[in-house]
Amino acid sequence: MTFRIKYIVYAAxxxxxxxxxQIITVKxxxxxxxxxxxxxxxxxxxxxxxxxxxxxxxxGAGFMGIGAISTALMGIHFDLPVWLTIILAPCxxxxxxxxxxxxxxxxxxxxxxxxxxxxxxxxFIVLMHWASLTQGEAGITGIPKPAGRDFIVNFRDREVxxxxxxxxxxxxxxxxxxxxxxxxxxxxxxxxxxEDLVGAIGVAAWKYKLFAFVISAMYAGLAGAIYAHYQSFxxxxxxxxxxxxxxILAVIVGGSGTxxxxxxxxxxxxxxxxxxxxxxxxxxILYGLMLxxxxxxxxxxxxxxxxxxxxxxxxxx
Amino acid sequence: xxxxxxxxxxxxxxxxxxxLIALGLxxxxxxxxxxxxxxxxxxxxxxxxxxxxxxxxxxxLLLAILVAIVVGLGLGVLIELLAxxxxxxxxxxxxxxxxxxxxxxxxxxNLELFGHEQVVIPTNMSHVFNIGGVTIPELRLYAIIAxxxxxxxxxxxxxxxxxxxxxxxxxxxxxxxxxxxxxxNTIPLVVFAISTALGVCAGVxxxxxxxxxxxxxxxxxxxxxxxxILGGLGSxxxxxxxxxVxxxxxxxxxxxxxxxxxDVIAFAVMILVLLVRPEGLLGKxx
Numbered sequence: 001m002t003f004r005i006k007y008i009v010y011a012a013x014x015x016x017x018x019x020x021x022q023i024i025t026v027k028x029x030x031x032x033x034x035x036x037x038x039x040x041x042x043x044x045x046x047x048x049x050x051x052x053x054x055x056x057x058x059x060g061a062g063f064m065g066i067g068a069i070s071t072a073l074m075g076i077h078f079d080l081p082v083w084l085t086i087i088l089a090p091c092x093x094x095x096x097x098x099x100x101x102x103x104x105x106x107x108x109x110x111x112x113x114x115x116x117x118x119x120x121x122x123x124f125i126v127l128m129h130w131a132s133l134t135q136g137e138a139g140i141t142g143i144p145k146p147a148g149r150d151f152i153v154n155f156r157d158r159e160v161x162x163x164x165x166x167x168x169x170x171x172x173x174x175x176x177x178x179x180x181x182x183x184x185x186x187x188x189x190x191x192x193x194x195e196d197l198v199g200a201i202g203v204a205a206w207k208y209k210l211f212a213f214v215i216s217a218m219y220a221g222l223a224g225a226i227y228a229h230y231q232s233f234x235x236x237x238x239x240x241x242x243x244x245x246x247x248i249l250a251v252i253v254g255g256s257g258t259x260x261x262x263x264x265x266x267x268x269x270x271x272x273x274x275x276x277x278x279x280x281x282x283x284x285i286l287y288g289l290m291l292x293x294x295x296x297x298x299x300x301x302x303x304x305x306x307x308x309x310x311x312x313x314x315x316x317x
Numbered sequence: 318x319x320x321x322x323x324x325x326x327x328x329x330x331x332x333x334x335x336x337l338i339a340l341g342l343x344x345x346x347x348x349x350x351x352x353x354x355x356x357x358x359x360x361x362x363x364x365x366x367x368x369x370x371x372x373x374x375x376x377x378l379l380l381a382i383l384v385a386i387v388v389g390l391g392l393g394v395l396i397e398l399l400a401x402x403x404x405x406x407x408x409x410x411x412x413x414x415x416x417x418x419x420x421x422x423x424x425x426x427n428l429e430l431f432g433h434e435q436v437v438i439p440t441n442m443s444h445v446f447n448i449g450g451v452t453i454p455e456l457r458l459y460a461i462i463a464x465x466x467x468x469x470x471x472x473x474x475x476x477x478x479x480x481x482x483x484x485x486x487x488x489x490x491x492x493x494x495x496x497x498x499x500x501x502n503t504i505p506l507v508v509f510a511i512s513t514a515l516g517v518c519a520g521v522x523x524x525x526x527x528x529x530x531x532x533x534x535x536x537x538x539x540x541x542x543x544x545x546i547l548g549g550l551g552s553x554x555x556x557x558x559x560x561x562v563x564x565x566x567x568x569x570x571x572x573x574x575x576x577x578x579x580d581v582i583a584f585a586v587m588i589l590v591l592l593v594r595p596e597g598l599l600g601k602x603x
């Protein structure tokens with residue numbers, strides 16, 4: 001796509017997302033749109049490690065859980081203001097990611113994926129069983145919304161929360177775009193293409209891998225924190241492996257290694273199940289089949305297919 | 318002390334399951350370089366199938382296991398042909414994502430066909446051996462013996478037979494194997510068939526010793542991979558050692574610490590080994 005048309009498309013997408021709450025009449029769709037925007041943050045993080053660095057991490061949901069629980073607990077136990085806990089939650093997640101990433105990144109490729117998945121299982125088991133901390137299956141209730149009653153905007157209003165999440169998602173996407181254009185981002189992409197070569201020219205690849213892993217965890221932690229304050233209730237049950245797989249699916253569907261990809265993927269992953277109202281087991285089969293077929297026939301996702309179509313149209317002219 | 322030995326015996330019985338899962342994974346990984354994540358769910362399919370054959374269709378246990386193994390062989394061939402072959406030339410990430418998709422599909426199919434209830438394959442072996450205060454149920458003993466038999470059979474197959482030789486040749490150097498006249502298109506089929514059949518055996522063991530429940534396949538495959546990482550990637554002895562270490566650790570953890578956290582402790586062992594010896598206990602230094 002040419003430079004100019006690309007930015008026109010981006011501007012149109014942003015305008016559409018800003019206008020969305022005014023267009024949507026059904027409250028439920030507004031709720032789904034908020035979830036989709038939260039998933040944009042999640043998927044952008046997943047894309048940094050999976051799409052750009054080439055390491056499939058399956059611990060996204062676990063880190064989302066850590067972010068969600070830590071923001072809730074800091075609010076409850078230390079009486080910290082909500083804004084502060086939302087900012088602190090990704091930092092707490094980053095600490096866990098550092099501890100998890102260091103041993104995980106000692107293995108490559110598939111085995112990295114498996115080790116991160118083991119971490120997701122561990123986080124899940126601990127969140128479910130450490131009831132004195134997380135209330136276990138009962139879940140934590142009464143997580144406050146940001147800001148107080150005295151402010152002009154009321155975050156209890158869904159529309160306001162939508163714009164709040166929109167701003168955060170837009171910032172997260174911009175940050176990801178800046179990051180992949182930076183020298184660090186280029187190194188991450190080089191690691192994806194040929195890690196040995198990166199090592200051979202004297203770059204400590206592990207530092208960049210760890211950085212990408214921790215940043216992606218911070219995105220997940222942020223998404224979790226925003227989710228927790230939106231729902232006012234969290235049950236650790238949702239932070240299982242299935243959610244991490246959804247994040248991977250979002251990146252693949254949208255277009256891995258692209259900035260618009262995760263945005264599209266996030267909306268697909270949140271809205272698709274609503275249109276395909278099957279029971280859980282059938283949904284699993286369908287999602288799995290989608291993942292297999294997409295990887296075989298459309299490995300570059302929706303963004304890749306659009307780019308190909310566009311290039312095809314232009315060359316015909 | 319008797320308690321300790323009892324836990325060790327329990328650990329060996331559970332470890333046998335992990336070894337069988339890890340064996341299937343290690344052959345696929347060592348030879349084709351694919352992390353066959355759907356292996357656990359496919360194995361559970363085998364276990365469910367045996368359960369249905371025995372308790373609904375009234376097959377005798379051994380016949381049911383045999384039928385399930387044959388189905389497993391076919392299933393392995395199908396999985397290779399339809400799912401992994403199309404992405405063989407693409408990057409490794411693609412094969413792994415296909416594996417994740419397959420896992421979701423097989424888990425969904427298991428739920429559709431066999432429901433949400435947990436099932437136990439009925440066996441009428443209730444005799445319990447007692448050796449110096451340590452009790453071994455008949456079933457566990459046979460399970461341990463069967464696992465040992467399968468490990469030996471697998472080792473002999475890979476080391477001695479012509480097909481085994483061809484498999485090793487492909488694993489060693491694919492291009493050279495082609496030049497030597499090895500049909501590299503059938504080898505992956507054989508590997509997947511054997512691996513899936515081993516998985517079915519593991520599924521039957523899970524079904525008769527423990528119980529099969531939805532989602533268990535995913536948990537098992539992660540432990541199977543943990544066993545591989547622990548023992549050393551792509552080697553049969555590594556898979557055996559890794560599986561047994563995890564099984565015994567888990568049993569001891571469940572007996573002395575907490576059964577809720579037994580998986581956490583097994584993974585902690587894996588992560589510790591990774592920190593000290595990234596190539597695994599029996600792996601070659603890289």
